[in-house]
Amino acid sequence: MSIAERFMNRYSNPWKGGKAGRQAAILTLMLALALPASAKVETDKVYDPVSPTVEQARANILIARQLQFTHFRDMSINDSLSGDVFDAYLEYLDGQRIYLTKKDIENFSAVRMGLGSALKTGQLQPGFDIYNLVQQRIIQRLEFALSLIDKGVGNLNFEAEESILLDRSEADWEADTDALDALWVKRLKNAVLAQRLNGTDDEAIEEALRRRYEGQLKRVYQARSEDAFQAYMNAFAGMWDPHTSYFSPRTSENFNINMSLSLEGIGAVLQSDNEYTKVVRLVPGGPAAKQGQLEPADRIVSVKQEDEEKAVNVIGWRLDEVVDLIRGPRESTVTLEVIPADAPDETVTETIAIKRDNVKLEEQSASKEVIKFDRNNETFQIGVIHIPTFYADFKAMQEGDPNYKSTTRDVRKLIDELKAEGVDGVVMDLRNNGGGALHEANDLVGLFIEKGPTVQIRNSNNDVQVLNDEDPSVAYDGPLVVLVNRMSASASEIFAGAIQDYGRGLVVGSQTFGKGTVQAVRPLNHGQLKITQSKFYRVSGGSTQHKGVIPDIEIPSRVDKTRIGEDALDHALPWDQIEAVPHTRYFDFSGVIDELRTRHDNRFKDHPEFQLLKKEIEFLKQQREQTTVSLNLEDRKEYQSQIESTRLSIANARREIHGGEPFDTLDELDEWQDQQAADLDSTDEELDFIVHEGGNIMADMLELDQRMASIMNLKQITAQAQAR
Template sequence: MSIAERIMTRHSELDNPLKHLFRAVSIGLVLTLSAQASATAESTDTAYEPVAPTVDQARANILIARQLQFTHFRDMGINDDLSSDVFDAYLDYLDGQHIYLTQEDINQFSAVRDSLGSALKTGQLQPGFDIYNLVQQRIIERLNFAINVIESGIDKLDFETDEQILVDRSEADWEADAAALDNLWIKRIKNAVLAQRLNGSDDEEITKALLRRYEGQLKRTRQARSEDAFQAYMNAFAGMWDPHTSYFSPRTSENFNINMSLSLEGIGAVLQSDNEYTKVVRLVPGGPASKQGQLQPADRIVSVRQEDKEEAVNVIGWRLDEVVDLIRGPKQSTVTLEVIPSDAADETVTKTIAIKRDEVKLEEQSASSDVIELDRSGKTFRIGVITIPTFYADFKAMQDGDPNYKSTTRDVRNLINDLKQEGIDGIVMDVRNNGGGALHEANDLVGLFIEEGPTVQIRNSNNDVKVLEDQDPSVTYDGPLVVLVNRMSASASEIFAGAIQDYGRGLVVGSQTFGKGTVQAVRPLNHGQLKITQSKFYRVSGGSTQHKGVIPDIEIPSRVDKTRIGEDALDHALPWDQIEAVPHERYFDFSGVIDELRVRHDERFAEHPEFRLLQKEIDFLKQQREKTTVSLNLVEREAYQSQVERARLTIANARREIRGEEPFDTLEQLDDWQDMQAADVDSTDDDLDFIIEEGGNIMADMLELDQRMASILTPKQITAQARSH
C-alpha cells in the first residue's frame, strides 16, 4: 500500500472532515519527492502510524478555549485573524527552522489557515492532527535522506566550494520543493561534518555520531503519540494569549507538580521545549547546575549521558517529559549534558557539562551576607552585602507553627541586624539572577526598609486592583541602600527593586531586568492542566513591571543577549502599560546627585580592568551573534574557528593576568581547567565580584556626595530633607 493510500485509509476510518484536502496533501507528498526520498518513504511506510485525537482531548480543547476567552488577562476572542496566527505558530512549533516542510506543503494547507479558530472553539482537532501527521512524515523523509547521504560516505562531500549556510532559519522562506530541501539538507550535513572535523574527530567517528543522532531522532518520530500532537497544538493555541499560558498533558502535569514541590533529585534546572531541542529556561538557586556554574539559561540540550554509560543518548526531537526523566536520577550520581551554548555561533558548536545530581535544599537558597571595605581619601567605608538567590519560605514549617521557620525576610532581617552590629556604612542588596519566588516575601522584604505603605498592585482581567501593603511601621534598616539587578532578576525581584526605586529608598544598579510582570494559575481540566495568566503586577508608581522590567538608575552592561532572554524577547508577551499610582512616601530625591554618581561610575569603569575585559567579552559575543551565516568551505571555516579560539584564549588570559595567575598556552589547557573547576562543586572563587565592588563604590559616592545619608538618618528625617531638597 502506498503512503497516500495508507494515510487515506486511516483517515477515512476516522471520518476526517478534511479528507479531500489531506488526499491532495498526501498525493502531493508522494509526487514531490525525489526518487531517492520516495524509495526511502516507501521503505518506512509501515513505520509511522498517523495519530488521531481522542474524545477526552476534544473535551479538554473546548474547556481550554473557554478559559482563554473568558478568564485570561488578555481580552481576546477567537476569530479568523487568530486562526492564521495559530496556524503560523503551530508550524513554527513543529518546524521552527523551516527544514522539513516546503512551500508546496504550506500552500496545500492554505485552505485551513483561516478556519482553525472555529474548529478549536468546538473541539474539532482533526485539522491540527492532519498537519502534525504530515510534518512527522516529512521529518521521517528528511532523516532518511540524511542517513542515506551519510551512509554513502561523507568523504564524497565537497568542502572546497564557496557555500554558506544560514545560522538561524526561523525567519527564512520555506524551500520551494523537495529538491530544494535536499540541497539544504546536504548543506546541513556538511556543516555538521565540518564542525566535528574541526573539533578533532575523524570521519569514522563523525559518521557514527551523525548516524546515531539521526537514527535516534527517526526512532522518536516514529513513536509519536496522540498526546504529542494535542500538546503541541494546544500550546500553539494557548500561546496566542501570552507566552506563560500553556497546556500540560497528564504526564507533563505530574512533572510540573514535582518541580513545584522541589522534591526532585536532579540538576536543578527548569527546562522547556524549543522546537526540536530542550532548552534551559533558568537554574534553581542552590541547585547542582547553579553551583556547578557551566550550564546557562538559553543553552539547548543535545545529548544526555549517564555515568555508567560510555555513549550519550541524543535527545534532539525528544519529548520534554522524556528528557526530564533521562536527566533525573539518583542523588550523588553524575549526568553529562552536551549542550549548544546560548552564545554559540551555530547549532554545531557544543560543549559537555558534567553535573552531580542532588536535591535542591532550602538552606542552599538562603540569603547570605558579607562585608567589603573600600578606602576613599583616607577614610574606610564598610559596606554590607546581602545576596538573595530566591524569595523563599518554608511553608510546611510555617503551617506547623514553628516560630523559627525560614523565610527570605526573616533571614535578611537577622543579617541586617548582624551587619549593623559590625558598624557598616551602607547595604548593597544583590538580587541578580534571582528569578522570583514567594510574592508575600517580596512584600515583606520591602517592609524592612520603609514604614508601612503599599508595595505592589495586582490587576486582574476584570480590572479589579488589589494593593499589597507593608502594615508593619517598624523599619529594620533606614540607611543608604543599593540594589543590584540583572537580566535574570525577575518577578518578585522586580517587585522589590521597583518598590525601592519608587520610594526613593535606594538606587537600583545593573542591567534591565527580565520583565516578568504576570501572575499565573494552574487550573485542572478533564485531561491535563492549563497554566493561564490571570493577573498583572504594577508598581506603586503605576507602571507595570511587565515587558519593560525595572530600568536601573545606573546601568552596567551585561553579557546576556537581551534579544534572546527576557520577556520582550518572547512572542505574544503582554505589553507594558500603566494604571494610577497609589499614595506612597518618597524618602529621598536622588535627582541632585544622580548625574554626578553616573559620571563617577563611568570614570571608574573606564579604568577598571575587569570592566574593560567585560566590554571586550560583550563585543566578542555581539559579533558572534550578528554572524548570520557560516562558511562550508574548509579553509575559510578553519580560519574563522582559529579566530574565535584566539579571542577566547585572549580574554581568558587577560582575566588570569588581572588575578595574577599564569596564562594558558592553548585552548585545550583552558578547557581542561574549566572542566576541573566545574567538577569541584565545593570550590569557591575568593576574588571579589567587581560588580558587587562597584555597588559598594556607588554607595561610597553617595556617602561622600550627601552627608544626609552618611549619618544614616531615619526615614522621616530623610523624607523631610528630600521634600525640602
C-alpha cells in the same frame, strides 16, 4: 485504504457538527489530499498517523473557553487568530524550515484561516493532519541524511566556496524536494566540519551522526497522539501570552507550581524550543548552578549516564522524556552535551558533567559579606546581602515552627548582624534572582519602609488588589543600593521597583527580565492549563511587565536581551500603567544622580574588568551577527581559529587581572574550567567587580551625603551669624 475511505472512517457524518464541523471536515479532506496513506521510506518501518481522542476534544473546548473568558488578555477566537495559530504551530513543528517545502505550505493555505472555528468546538483533526504530514516529511529528511552518511562523509566536497544560513526561521521555504536535498547536504557538511575541526576522525563522525539521526527517526516512529495535542494546544494557548500553556497528564505529574518543570537532580528549568530542549534558568543552590557551566538559553543535544559509554541524542525528544533521562539518584553524574547560548552555530557544542543532588533550602538562603572602601582618609564599611531567590519553608511555617526559614526572616537577621558590625550602607544583590514567594517580596520591602503599599495586582476584570506592609517597624533605614540584572525577575522586580518608587535606594545594574504576570494552574478533564490571570503594577502605577525595572545607574551585561527577557518572547503582554497609590518618597536622588553616574563612568573608564566585559560583549555580539558560516574547510579553520584565539585572550586577560598564570591552549583552559566546575566546594577569592562597584556607588552616596550635610550645616551657621 483510499484517501476517501480514510476520510469517511474519520468522519462518519461530519456535517452533523454544524458549520464548524463542516469546516473541519473540508480542511481535513484538503490536507488528506496532500498526505500519503503512510510514510514508507527506505526502511521496513511505517509511520502510523496519530489521531485525536474524545478526551482531547473535550479538553480543547475547555481550553478555548478558559482562554476567552478567564485570561487577562481579552481576545476572541477568529479568522485572524487562526492564521497566527497556524504560523505558531508550524514554527513549533518546523521552526528552521528544513522539512516542509513551499508546495506543502501552499497546500495548507485553505487550512490557515479555518483553524479558529475548529478549535472552538474541539475539531482537532486539521491540526493532527498537519502534525502527521510534518512527521512524515521529517522521516524523509532523516532517511536522506542517513543515505548520505552511508555513502561516506569523505565523499562530501569541502573545497567549494559554499556557506550555510545559521538561522532559517525567517528564510523562504525551499521550493521542492530537490532544493531540500541540497539544503540537507549543506547541513551534513556543516555537522561534519564542526567535528573534524574538533579532531574527530570520519569514522567516528559517521557513527555519531548516524546515531543522532537514527535516534530522531526512532522518536518520530514513536509519536503519540498526546505529542500532537500538546504541540497544537500550546501553539493555540501561546497566542494569549508566552506563559500560558497546556500540560499533558504526564507533564502535569512533573509540574511544580513554584518551579515549572524543574529537574530533580540538577536544578534546571527547561522548556521545548523547536527540536531542542532549552535551559530557561538555573535553580539557585542547585547542582547545575553550583557547577557553574550550564547557562540559560543553552540547548541540550545529548545526555549520558555515568555507567554508560555512549550518550543518548535527545534532539527531537519530548520534554518530559528528556526530564526523565536527566533525573537520577543523588551523587550520580549526568553528562550533558549542549549548544552554548553564545555559540556561533548549532554545530558548536560543549560537554558538561553535573553531579545530581537535591536542592537544599539552606543553599538558597540569603548570605552576607562586608567590604571596605577608603575615601579621603575615611573608611566606609559596606554590607552586601546576596539573595538568590525568594523562599519560605511553607511546611515548617504550617507546622508552627517558630524558627522556620524565609527570605525576610533571614535578611532581618543579616541586617542586625551588619548593623552590629557598624556598616555605613547596605547593598542588596538580586542578580539572577528569578523570583519566588510573592509575600516574601512584600515583606522584604517592609524591612526598609514604614507602613505602605508594595505592589498592585490587577485581574482581567480590572479589579486592583494592593498588597501592603502593615508593620510600621523598619529593620534598616540607612543608605541602600539594589543590584539587578536581566535574570532578575518577578518578585525581584517587585522589590527593586518598590525601593525605586519610594526613593528608598538606588537600583544599579541592567534592565530586569520584565516578568510582571501571575499564572494559575487550572485542572482540565485531560491535563492542566497554566493560564495568566493577573498583572503586577508598581506603587507608582507602571507595570513591571515587558519593560521590567530600569536601573538608575546602568552596567552592561553579557546577556543578549534580544534572546532572554519578556520583551524577547512572542505575544508577551504589553507594558501599561494604572493609577499610582499614595506612598512616601523617602529621598529625591535627582540632585545627586548625575554626579553618581559621572563617578561611576570615570571609575569604569579604565577598569580592567569592565574593559574585559565590554570586549566579551562585543565578541558575543559579533558572533550573534554572523548569519552564515562557510562550508569550505580552509575558511572554516580560519574562522574557528579566530574564535578560539579571542576566547583564549579574554580568559588569559582575566587570569592576569587575578594574578593567575596564562593558559597556553584552549584545551588547557577547558580542562581547568572542568576541574573548577567539578570542585563544588571551591570559592572564588576575588570579589565580584559588579558587587564591588555597587559598594563604590554606596561610598559615593555617603561622601555626597556628608558634603551636602556640611553645606547645609555651613548655611545654617551663616544664617545664624547674619541673624545676630
